[in-house]
Structures are given as structure tokens and as C-alpha cells.
Amino acid sequence: MTEFSLLSPIQGQKGVQGIIVANSEGIPIKSTLDNSSTVQYAGLIHQLVMKARSTIRDIDPQNDLTFMRVRSKKNEIMIAPDKDFFLIVIQNPSD
Amino acid sequence: MKPKSSFYQITSLFFFPQLFLNAPEDHPDDIYPIVLTTATQELFECCIDEDVTDQSPYKLLKKDDIIQDIKTRAAVSDFHPVKQFVLDYPEDEILLVFDVDFTYGQSFYLVLTPEAKARIYNPPQPEIIEVLEDDVSKTPEPKPWISLGSELEVDQESVKETREKLCYKFYLKRRPGLPVCFSDRNSTEAECRSVECPSYQDSRFSIKRMQRDCGMQAVPRLQSSTTQTQRAFQRNIFTQYEPRELSKKEKERILSSENLRKFLNSVTPRVLHALQQTHIMNVFTDDFKALGIGAEASDRLVMVSEGLKLQWTFTDEKRAMGNKISSVSWHPTIHGLIAVAFIKKQEEQLDKSTAYINSPAFIVFYGFPDQSNPRLLLECPDDIFAFEFCPSNPNVIVGGCRNGKVLLFHSTIQHITVACLLSHQDFDKKENKTPVMRYCAVSSIESSHKSPVTDVQWLPKTFEQDVDQKTMMTPYSIPKTFKHLDRTWKPLFRVLSCLGCITELMICVFAHVFVMPLKEYTILYNLTEIRKTHTYIYKQFYVHFLQEGEIVYTDWKLEEDEFERKFSAKPLLCFRTHAWFVNTMQRSPFFKDILLTTGGWNFAIWKEGVMGGPIFVGPSSEQEYSAACWSLSRPAVFFIGRNDGSIEVWNLLLNTSESTHFHEHIASTRITCIKPCIASSKQHYLAVADNLGMLRVFSVPKTLRSPVKNEDLNMQIFFDREHDRLKDYLEWEEQWAKQRKEAGESKKQVVSSGF
Numbered sequence: 111m112t113e114f115s116l117l118s119p120i121q122g123q124k125g126v127q128g129i130i131v132a133n134s135e136g137i138p139i140k141s142t143l144d145n146s147s148t149v150q151y152a153g154l155i156h157q158l159v160m161k162a163r164s165t166i167r168d169i170d171p172q173n174d175l176t177f178m179r180v181r182s183k184k185n186e187i188m189i190a191p192d193k194d195f196f197l198i199v200i201q202n203p204s205d
Numbered sequence: 206m207k208p209k210s211s212f213y214q215i216t217s218l219f220f221f222p223q224l225f226l227n228a229p230e231d232h233p234d235d236i237y238p239i240v241l242t243t244a245t246q247e248l249f250e251c252c253i254d255e256d257v258t259d260q261s262p263y264k265l266l267k268k269d270d271i272i273q274d275i276k277t278r279a280a281v282s283d284f285h286p287v288k289q290f291v292l293d294y295p296e297d298e299i300l301l302v303f304d305v306d307f308t309y310g311q312s313f314y315l316v317l318t319p320e321a322k323a324r325i326y327n328p329p330q331p332e333i334i335e336v337l338e339d340d341v342s343k344t345p346e347p348k349p350w351i352s353l354g355s356e357l358e359v360d361q362e363s364v365k366e367t368r369e370k371l372c373y374k375f376y377l378k379r380r381p382g383l384p385v386c387f388s389d390r391n392s393t394e395a396e397c398r399s400v401e402c403p404s405y406q407d408s409r410f411s412i413k414r415m416q417r418d419c420g421m422q423a424v425p426r427l428q429s430s431t432t433q434t435q436r437a438f439q440r441n442i443f444t445q446y447e448p449r450e451l452s453k454k455e456k457e458r459i460l461s462s463e464n465l466r467k468f469l470n471s472v473t474p475r476v477l478h479a480l481q482q483t484h485i486m487n488v489f490t491d492d493f494k495a496l497g498i499g500a501e502a503s504d505r506l507v508m509v510s511e512g513l514k515l516q517w518t519f520t521d522e523k524r525a526m527g528n529k530i531s532s533v534s535w536h537p538t539i540h541g542l543i544a545v546a547f548i549k550k551q552e553e554q555l556d557k558s559t560a561y562i563n564s565p566a567f568i569v570f571y572g573f574p575d576q577s578n579p580r581l582l583l584e585c586p587d588d589i590f591a592f593e594f595c596p597s598n599p600n601v602i603v604g605g606c607r608n609g610k611v612l613l614f615h616s617t618i619q620h621i622t623v624a625c626l627l628s629h630q631d632f633d634k635k636e637n638k639t640p641v642m643r644y645c646a647v648s649s650i651e652s653s654h655k656s657p658v659t660d661v662q663w664l665p666k667t668f669e670q671d672v673d674q675k676t677m678m679t680p681y682s683i684p685k686t687f688k689h690l691d692r693t694w695k696p697l698f699r700v701l702s703c704l705g706c707i708t709e710l711m712i713c714v715f716a717h718v719f720v721m722p723l724k725e726y727t728i729l730y731n732l733t734e735i736r737k738t739h740t741y742i743y744k745q746f747y748v749h750f751l752q753e754g755e756i757v758y759t760d761w762k763l764e765e766d767e768f769e770r771k772f773s774a775k776p777l778l779c780f781r782t783h784a785w786f787v788n789t790m791q792r793s794p795f796f797k798d799i800l801l802t803t804g805g806w807n808f809a810i811w812k813e814g815v816m817g818g819p820i821f822v823g824p825s826s827e828q829e830y831s832a833a834c835w836s837l838s839r840p841a842v843f844f845i846g847r848n849d850g851s852i853e854v855w856n857l858l859l860n861t862s863e864s865t866h867f868h869e870h871i872a873s874t875r876i877t878c879i880k881p882c883i884a885s886s887k888q889h890y891l892a893v894a895d896n897l898g899m900l901r902v903f904s905v906p907k908t909l910r911s912p913v914k915n916e917d918l919n920m921q922i923f924f925d926r927e928h929d930r931l932k933d934y935l936e937w938e939e940q941w942a943k944q945r946k947e948a949g950e951s952k953k954q955v956v957s958s959g960f
Contacts, residue, residue, distance in 0.1 A: 116469040123480040131465070137449050139459050149448040177475055181489060188479050190472040194464055197472050203483050 235318035238311035262303035513903040530894035535882040795840040846876030
């Protein structure tokens with residue numbers, strides 16, 4: 111499939127644990143993780159993105175959310191939202 | 206009836222000549238016909254056919270009015286001719302009668318005398334009043350009574366005395382003047398019963414009842430009943446949520462859409478950028494923390510000065526003397542409580558059947574800080590070689606005895622807390638009496654082992670086992686159920702393993718493994734002849750160490766042989782790492798697949814899943830190792846006890862060839878058991894038991910209890926490295942074996958070709 115080639119530069123990066131592509135409602139389209147984790151991630155992060163986006167736009171309606179990084183003890187989650195989709199990448203930090 | 210006319214006076218009539226002249230003939234003297242004009246009629250309200258008619262011709266006129274009229278109109282008035290009569294008239298009202306038939310010649314006539322008036326005109330009102338007056342005033346006179354027969358019935362029903370009442374008077378003659386004594390007596394008492402003549406049924410005489418009065422009452426029959434309609438049917442309903450998912454077609458459609466491609470193209474650079482950033486540098490590190498906390502972080506500096514510090518020594522003169530401690534265990538939840546099992550030292554006993562224990566054995570509970578008096582004793586029928594607290598329910602303790610039986614203790618929490626809270630003063634007063642508790646259940650003789658039980662372990666719940674028909678699963682909460690368990694334990698299955706598995710699988714009787722299921726946890730224990738062996742659980746396999754230092758790896762699953770009896774699988778591997786008895790096998794608390802074993806004169810570290818052998822073997826020491834345990838807080842540290850009573854502290858990250866710390870002669874004899882315990886973050890204890898029945902508790906110093914930075918990571922790297930080394934070694938050995946074989950064959954060929 112074509113999107114593999116598109117995702118491969120991301121997947122090739124060091125420490126990447128998983129990639130999820132979901133639509134604007136939080137339903138996963140494509141993922142490299144197992145189904146239950148995918149569904150959980152997509153659902154939860156969708157809510158987070160909605161909240162963050164509304165926060166940014168509340169502060170300044172001209173503004174919009176472009177990227178989100180959530181750093182946790184064990185890994186880092188990167189979220190790139192868009193009008194119709196959003197992309198979630200989970201990475202293990204270097205050390 | 207003629208009314209009394211007492212009011213009426215008889216008056217005489219005066220005859221006036223003019224009257225005669227004016228009045229027509231044929232009229233009585235007291236009647237005077239007159240003509241009344243319309244105006245007069247209207248004035249006196251006696252218009253013809255209006256006020257006075259044929260039916261009511263009478264009209265009473267007032268005398269004053271007439272006089273007035275005469276005065277006003279004088280000669281014109283109609284009443285002028287009768288003026289004198291009117292004036293003389295005694296009464297107030299004069300009767301005027303309308304003469305329809307013109308009997309007296311005119312339309313009206315006037316009645317001149319009151320008698321005539323009374324005669325002609327009878328007013329009804331006074332009559333009525335007179336009648337009423339008559340009735341009321343008279344009082345009714347009593348009438349004579351007419352008998353209708355009711356007095357007969359009254360006489361019949363009435364009760365009359367047939368004879369006069371008889372009266373008897375009894376008295377006791379006594380002389381007056383004597384002293385009198387009055388007292389009370391209860392008439393219901395038997396002694397002073399009052400004399401009475403009760404009535405009795407006389408058979409000679411009977412009365413036949415002829416008539417009986419009975420009353421009837423209609424009672425409405427009441428019945429109350431209720432119904433209640435159930436508003437709703439009770440139904441179990443539940444809602445289960447499922448995450449939304451796209452169908453395959455949808456997914457494919459989206460995946461192939463241009464939109465997605467554009468999105469990914471636009472987003473990828475950003476994501477790559479972020480990924481590279483995190484990879485390059487960790488922006489969230491705390492530099493100060495990374496520096497470490499001074500001297501504690503470095504092991505090298507503080508090698509010599511700090512070591513294990515002796516905190517307490519527990520002995521119990523009555524029970525401990527002369528006995529060696531077989532097993533030590535900390536209480537999982539209560540801090541400061543440690544349990545010790547004693548076994549008697551005995552000389553080599555050739556004849557086991559006569560080995561009869563005279564005094565009962567105990568598991569002794571010691572508590573801080575009381576060093577010489579135990580807190581609680583658990584009574585056992587025989588020496589206990591191994592015991593364990595149940596991890597999920599610390600009130601349960603299972604023990605394995607010398608005679609092969611398995612015991613179960615169940616204590617309520619009060620027992621143990623009471624034992625702990627008893628203060629030192631109480632003990633003095635109580636004359637050193639410690640509470641004793643008996644065991645709750647014991648396995649029966651036929652299903653026990655034949656040899657001493659040396660190791661007991663609790664299996665976690667994750668193991669799936671089929672319940673054999675021979676066993677029973679019993680609920681596990683109340684001591685009552687243990688009575689039921691008592692003597693009914695049967696093994697889940699028997700696994701017979703062999704000793705010398707280098708050659709063939711031999712079914713021998715020496716080593717048995719019994720598994721008893723108990724709800725969540727299963728106890729697994731095995732036994733051998735004299736020395737300890739341990740069994741270890743790893744998923745489907747269990748590792749079984751034997752007395753010759755061999756380590757056997759066997760599958761847990763049951764197989765069926767041709768007789769359809771459950772049969773244990775053949776052991777897969779067998780290693781001879783330790784030269785002598787293996788006495789300790791323990792899983793590392795940090796790494797799930799790393800095991801430490803000690804036996805003989807060295808120790809070994811194993812990794813599960815690695816079938817080639819131990820990944821690390823420690824160097825041999827001059828003294829035999831008798832006990833070992835991992836440190837609970839540091840992944841790289843473990844403690845080894847030796848035969849001469851010393852403890853070695855090993856730190857694999859620092860030095861793999863020798864121990865880091867060496868505490869010489871902590872105990873005077875061989876150390877039998879070491880167990881660590883974490884009481885709080887600052888207090889780590891190590892319990893060391895020896896052969897003389899002494900239990901020493903050491904506190905672990907900070908260097909040995911606080912882990913170094915990234916210690917677990919480094920240990921993981923170490924183990925991986927060792928693993929790789931082992932793999933390489935095995936490969937190399939294989940190759941070398943192949944080479945040798947080839948060399949041998951070629952030699953043979955040369956030799957054979959030589960001929």
C-alpha cells in the first residue's frame with residue numbers, strides 16, 4: 111500500500127514504538143500496534159487533541175493547533191493533527 | 206257552636222223618624238240600606254265587584270272614618286242619614302254588606318247593631334283560637350289498661366324466689382375478755398380453704414330444655430385482598446461498549462484517497478523533526494539529579510567502612526538450644542515479625558522407622574524488640590523443614606514436615622497482632638508464657654510423602670491446571686474448612702522425576718512432587734532424601750534441583766501414557782553445575798527470568814529460556830556455600846552465607862570475581878538461611894539463621910540498599926552480555942566438535958587408506 115512508503119521515514123527513526131493514523135473522529139485507520147492498544151490510543155488522544163485545539167482557538171481564534179508532544183516517564187507521544195486526520199507517533203526517548 | 210259573646214253588649218236601637226222616611230220598607234230595624242256613590246265606594250274601598258263581591262259582601266268600616274267623612278262632606282255624604290246611628294254605635298267597626306239581590310231595596314246596607322253584625326257576619330278567626338285553647342288546657346286522663354296477654358309472658362320470664370332465703374348463723378362461744386389474736390389468711394391456700402358447696406350434676410333430676418333463646422346477628426363477610434401490578438419486569442440488562450471501527454472497505458477507501466496522502470506529506474517533516482530532536486537530546490533531564498547524590502552513589506569509595514550491622518539476636522533457650530534453624534521467613538505484612546522453624550540436629554539415622562520425635566516441634570515467631578521471648582508458637586507434630594506464608598493471605602502458613610506430611614496453619618490476624626503488641630512488661634508478669642497455636646490441617650498419611658518435605662512453595666494463580674479426579678478444590682477462607690481438608694488432601698498429580706537423567710528416564714521413588722490446590726494458590730512441594738532441593742516454577746516448566754547438584758528442567762504439562770494415567774513429561778535438561786548439594790535457588794526480584802543458584806562451592810546465575818547452561822558462574826570459594834538471597838532493593842547485589850558462618854556480599858556490577866564485602870564469622874556455625882526484608886525505605890533488614898538456633902537480624906547499610914543510578918539497566922546489559930557470551934561459546938563448541946569429528950574421520954580414512 112502506498113501509505114507504507116509515506117510512513118516509512120517515520121518508522122525508520124530510532125526509538126519509534128508505534129504509529130497510528132486516525133480520522134477526525136478518532137477511529138483508527140492504520141496502525142503498527144495491536145488492535146486494542148490502537149483503539150485505546152486513538153480514542154484517548156482524539157479527546158486530548160480536541161481539548162487542546164479548542165484551548166488554542168479560545169485564546170486566539172486566528173490560531174490553530176499544529177503539533178503536540180506529550181512527554182511521559184516511559185516514552186514520548188507526538189501528535190500531528192489536521193483537518194481530516196491525525197497522526198500519532200510513540201517514541202522511546204534516547205536514554 | 207255559638208260563641209260566647211261576653212264582649213258584646215246588647216244595645217238598644219234608636220229609631221229615628223228620618224230613617225223611616227228615607228229607608229225603604231221590608232227591612233229589619235237593625236239593617237239600614239244605603240246607597241253608596243262611586244266616590245264613596247272608592248273612599249272606603251268597597252267598590253262593587255272589586256272589593257266587595259257576591260261571595261264576600263261584607264266589609265267592615267271604621268266608625269271614625271265614617272264620622273270623618275260625614276264631617277268633611279256634611280250633607281253630601283252618603284252616611285249622612287245614618288249619622289246618629291254611627292255616632293251611637295258602640296263598636297269601632299260597622300258592617301257594610303253588599304246587597305246583590307237588592308233584598309232591602311238598595312245595593313248596600315249597613316248593619317246598625319252589633320248583634321246583627323254578629324249574626325250576619327261571623328268572623329272565623331276567634332273561633333280557631335278558641336278551639337286550640339280548649340285542647341291544650343285539658344290534661345289527659347289515664348285510661349284503664351287493657352290486657353292483651355303480655356303479662357303472662359312477663360310472669361313466665363321473671364325470676365321469683367320460691368321460698369324465703371334461709372339464713373344461718375354460726376358462732377363459737379367464747380368467754381369474753383380473753384386475748385384476741387387476729388391474723389391474715391389467704392383463702393386460696395389449701396389449708397384454709399373456705400367451705401363451699403359447689404354445685405354438681407344430679408343424675409336423678411334433669412331438666413329438658415324446651416326452648417332456647419338465641420340471638421342472631423348478621424355479620425357481613427369481609428374479605429380484603431390486594432393486588433399489586435408490577436410496574437416493570439425485572440430483567441438483567443447490561444450495556445457493553447465497543448469502540449467504533451471502520452470496515453475494511455472504508456479503510457481501504459480512505460487509505461487510497463488523495464486526502465490522506467496530502468496529509469501525510471504535510472505532516473511527516475514535522476514529525477521527523479520532533480523525532481530527531483528527542484533522539485538527539487533529552488531536554489527534560491535534571492542535571493543535578495544526574496550528578497548523583499555525593500558519596501552514596503559510588504560504591505567504590507565506601508567499600509570497607511560500612512557493612513552489615515548487627516541489630517538483634519533472637520534466641521529461645523527452651524526451644525532453640527541444640528536445634529538448627531531450618532527455615533526463616535519474614536511476615537509479609539506485619540513489620541518486625543519473623544518466623545523461625547527449628548529442626549533437631551540428629552546423628553545419621555540409619556533406621557528411619559524408629560525416628561520418633563518425643564517433644565513437639567514449633568515454629569517460633571519472634572518480634573522486635575523482644576529478643577529472648579517468642580511472641581507466638583505454632584505447634585507442629587514434627588520438625589518442619591520448610592514453611593511459607595501465603596502471599597495473598599498472610600494468615601496462612603504451610604509447612605512441610607520431616608515425616609512427609611504437609612501442614613497448614615491458619616491464624617486470625619488477632620493472634621499475630623496480639624502477639625506483637627504484647628509488651629515486655631506483660632511478659633514478665635505472665636511468666637514468659639507465650640501463646641501457642643495448633644495447626645489446622647494436615648495431609649493424611651497415605652497421601653503424604655515418604656521422605657521429609659524440604660521445600661514448599663506457593664504457586665501464583667496464573668497457572669492453569671486441570672483438576673484431577675483425585676483432588677478436591679476446597680474454599681479457603683475459614684478454619685472450619687480446614688478440618689474438612691484435614692486428612693483429605695490428595696495430590697493433584699504425581700510427578701516422578703529421575704535422578705540420573707544423563708542416561709534414561711527412570712521412574713524412581715525418591716523424588717516426588719505433589720501439588721495441592723487451594724483456591725487461588727497452590728502449594729507445590731517436593732522432597733528428597735535428606736538434603737534440600739528446591740523446585741521452581743516457570744510457566745510450563747519447573748526446574749527441579751536434586752541432591753547431586755543437578756538441575757533438572759521439566760515440562761509441567763501432564764502427558765498420558767498408554768494406561769491413561771497422568772504422567773509427567775521427561776525432563777528436558779540436566780546440568781551439573783554445582784559440585785555438591787544445591788541449597789538455594791531464587792528468582793531475582795528485578796528480573797523475571799534471572800535465577801540465582803548456590804550449591805557446593807560456587808554460585809550460578811541462570812536465565813530462563815536459555816537452555817545452554819548458566820549464563821554466569823561465580824568463582825569457587827574455599828568454603829562451602831550454604832545459603833543465598835538476592836537483595837530486595839538493588840538488582841546487582843546478593844548475599845551468600847557460608848559454612849563457616851560468614852556472609853559474602855556480592856555486587857556483580859563492581860566485581861564479578863570476588864565478593865564486595867566479606868563479613869567474617871557472623872555466626873559461629875554454618876549459616877542455614879538468609880532472608881531479607883524491607884521494613885521502610887530507611888530500614889532494610891537481613892535475617893541470618895545458623896545451625897545453633899540463633900537468629901540474627903542485621904540492618905543493611907545505605908550503600909547496600911540504595912541502588913546506583915541506572916543499576917537495573919546496567920544489570921540488564923550485563924546479563925545480556927553474558928547471554929551472548931554463552932551463545933557464542935556454545936556455537937564455538939559446536940563448531941569445534943564438528944571440526945574434531947571431521948578431523949577424526951579424516952584420520953580414520955588416512956589410517957584405513959593406509960592399510
